Amino acid sequence: MTDAAPTPRPLFQISGVTAGPLRTVLALILAAVIMQFSLIPGRELARWLYTSVLGLGQSEHVGLFVFLAIMFQAVTALIGVVVLKRVLPQADAHVRWPPARSYVGLAVVIGLAMGLIMLAADYWPELLAGTAPDGGYSTALLPAFEWLLAMITTGLAEETLFRGVMVGMLVVLIPGRVRLGTFEISLAGVLVAVLFGLAHYDAFLHNPLHLAIAQQIYAFVWGVTYVWLMERSKSLVAPIVAHGIGNVTEVGLIMVLMIVWA
Structure with a gap:
């Protein structure tokens, strides 16, 4: 009697993988380039505008420099979408308004959770000691606004590039799906999440080893989450919001803790 x-x-x-090792490596090198x-x-370009045109140099308006860099990088990412x-006409960069459910509400909740987790991972010694984190941010009104503006707009550049251009390209070049339980995304999304973490390599140059490792881990997890939001909503809007x-x-x-615990 057979068991039915x-x-x-x-x-x-991992399923649906058709690309061989050489094609996979070459595609990843192309994505990194x-x-x-x-x-x-x-x-x-932002550095030139900030220092040579605006003449700000080493002023406290670093947040403005970061914001300018994000805006210029968003433009280069959009150029990448066009190219x-x-x-690769069959590639989908998801640069559109969500055709159905936007997942924006969920993205806001996820983003808030991400912010709290990053705060704990990056500054847990200070939080436990009740001392002000040394984030290098100015709490003066205008510089603080510039930093917050840069942070809220980060996804315009990074999501358009990493999820739009890079995942869109690699889904075609390296097809496949990765599933863990009921959670499933493209293999390309996982690979780009690794590259997304590596793009934050400077954490190892400026932070203690354990903090840098923690930042690499959550950068990878966030990258996977952004892909999931993109695939579910069929748009970059939700990952941009969460980011x-x-x-x-x-x-x-x-900034609040720097003021309260100063």
């Missing part, structure tokens, strides 16, 4: 019971699905599964050629020009559609809310929540709370 269905075979249970494994907890973790695109990442650098999108981020560096925008940052350097992607011409070179911005997460960053502005952490930085805003740091």
Whole structure:
């Protein structure tokens, strides 16, 4: 007598992979090159405008420099979207308003949770000691506003580049799905989440090792979450919202603690 019971699905599964190792490596190298050629020009153009045109140099308006870099990087990412559609027409960068459910409400909740987790991961020694975190932010009105503006708009650049251009491209070049329990996203989304974490490598240059490792871990988890929001909503709006809310929540709370615990 045969057992007709269905075979249970494994907890973790990678399926639909058709790209060989060489194609995968070459596609990832291409994605890394695109990442650098999108981020560096925008940052350097912002540096030139900030120092040579505005003449701010080492002033306390660093948040303005970060905001300018984000805006220029958003432009280079959008140029990447246009090029992607011409070179790889079947790629979907998800640069559209959500066609159905937006997931924006969930994105706000996720962003708030991300901000709290990042605050705890980055500054737990100070939080336990009840001392003001040294985030390097000015609490003066205008510089603080510039930092918060930069943080809330971060996703305009990073989500358009990482999730729109890079995931959109790699879904075509490296097809496949990754599932953990009921959570499932594209293999490309997981790979770009790794690159997203590596893009924050400077954490190892400025922070203690344990904090840098924690930042790499949550950067990867956030990257996976952003892809899930994009795939569910079929749009970049939700991941842009979650990204911005997460960053502005952490930085805003740091500023509050710098004032309260100063």
